[in-house]
Amino acid sequence: MQRSRKYPQRTIPRALLYIRILDDLLKRGKQFVSSGELARITGVRDVQIRKDISNFGPVGKPRVGYQIRALKNLLEASVQKKAVQVVLFGMGNLGKAIARYPEFHTEKIKIAAAFEKDPRLIGKDLNGIRVYSLEKVNSVVKRTRALIGINAVPKEAAQEMADVMVAAGLRGIINFCPTPITIPDHVAVKNIDLTIEFMTLLCDINP
């Protein structure tokens, strides 16, 4: 995977979080916010916040803080890429919950279609998401210009689905299956493994 950024990797998710908070503050009619205030809200340290923001340009005013709208615009221009179409593989328990999640029906992120093996689900429509058979993957991905696939099939089929996604030309995979998948370098993966999250949290607790 290529590497040519001028800011740390871990700044990205924080910046995305700041964007969401700023949006919320804007909606509540606020105009300015300081790094200290953002720190209280997000749990990120104020210095870290200033450092993060300074990666993208000078936008704050001493003694006043940041103009919320300007900061939000700057952050969005820096890390918020344009809208993305997503396709969902597996409309089971998890797939259904995801299909119903309003944040995946926005301008920024839109689930454009789903794929299933189970013939009883094929042809159905869930929350505006049409369910197709697996033969349709290539054509639907092409038509919708989807970039990202969500892997929500049983873990036994995880690698098989990953191969299908790669073959269809998807560029990124969100993998909910508790199994590592092997894919070529030009495709990015994000594994979300709830069991590991739980056990890690448990390690943080007991010390």
Add this chain to the structure above:
Amino acid sequence: MQRSRKYPQRTIPRALLYIRILDDLLKRGKQFVSSGELARITGVRDVQIRKDISNFGPVGKPRVGYQIRALKNLLEASVQKKAVQVVLFGMGNLGKAIARYPEFHTEKIKIAAAFEKDPRLIGKDLNGIRVYSLEKVNSVVKRTRALIGINAVPKEAAQEMADVMVAAGLRGIINFCPTPITIPDHVAVKNIDLTIEFMTLLCDINP
């Protein structure tokens, strides 16, 4: 949060991943595995794997690799704390999917109870998980000895639920709400924010 480990924080989730892979290899009748082979399966570099394992003790044999059972035992003894009881807040779309996830009905992780505001859901039983009203939180947490709470209520109620969890004596929170929550130092939180995961992946793609 206390800090008294002898190995890096980031080793923990990797070790948990190794454990799962080893388990799988064992089930398939394998006896030995090398760091190179684990690297191919997990996507983690072989040096990193050897380094991780060396944190816990010398267990590998040059030229042969690791005896799978011995390695698994060692890792489990090091990072896999004893079983944990979990309670679920919010039995909506996501809560239902989680309640039906088999990995949360094991000896290691067990969802012991759920809590809801909606009276139509209270008293129901989903996959063996009883749904209680919010008044029952304290007594149920006490009785089940639950340590961790899952926050799967609408984001507007996120902080309120977090406060309830803290008051009930839970020691860790898995937060699915796309809102930072504020809690005292002695409680650990793990935020799982799917929207941010998506946008981060998208940043990895475009470069």
Add this chain to the structure above:
DNA sequence: TTTAATTCGTGAAGCATTTAACGAATGACA
């Protein structure tokens, strides 16, 4: 106008984690 207090921005210092380099152990095989 001056002073004081606040808040940003940044270069340097400090940690944490990963990667590299390499010796030592082991088994395979001539």
Add this chain to the structure above:
DNA sequence: TGTCATTCGTTAAATGCTTCACGAATTAAA
């Protein structure tokens, strides 16, 4: 038996990220 290739384990170097320290800018108020 001795040689060779392989794989572990460890110390050191490199990289990446966070925190510190402090100057500069700005506003409020004396």
